[in-house]
Amino acid sequence: MKYAIGDIVKFKLKTGEVQKGNIQYIERRRGEDILYINSFNRWAYRVPEKRIVEQVQVKK
Numbered sequence: 001m002k003y004a005i006g007d008i009v010k011f012k013l014k015t016g017e018v019q020k021g022n023i024q025y026i027e028r029r030r031g032e033d034i035l036y037i038n039s040f041n042r043w044a045y046r047v048p049e050k051r052i053v054e055q056v057q058v059k060k
Contacts, residue, residue, distance in 0.1 A: 003035060003049070008056040011037060011047050018053060021045070 003009065007023050021039035033049045 003033075003052070003055070008058065009035075009037065010053040010056060011035075011045070012051045012053055013045070019043075019045070020056065 003023055003026065005023050005026065008020065009023065010018055010020050012018055019037075019039045019041065021037040023035050024038050024044075025036040027034040027036070035047050035049060035052070037045045037047055039045060
C-alpha cells in the first residue's frame with residue numbers, strides 16, 4: 001500500500017504493542033520503505049512499512 005506524508009496509521013512496535021500516529025517523512029529504499037511516524041503518545045518512531053497494521057480513515 002502507498003502512504004503519504006500526513007496519513008494516520010496504526011503500526012506495531014517490536015514489543016507487539018500497537019500505536020497510532022501520523023507520517024512525517026518517508027525514506028524510499030529498494031527493499032522496502034521506512035516511515036518516520038510521530039505517535040499520538042508524543043514519541044517518534046522509525047518503522048519499516050511491513051509493520052504498518054492499517055491506515056486510519058479520517059472522518060469529515
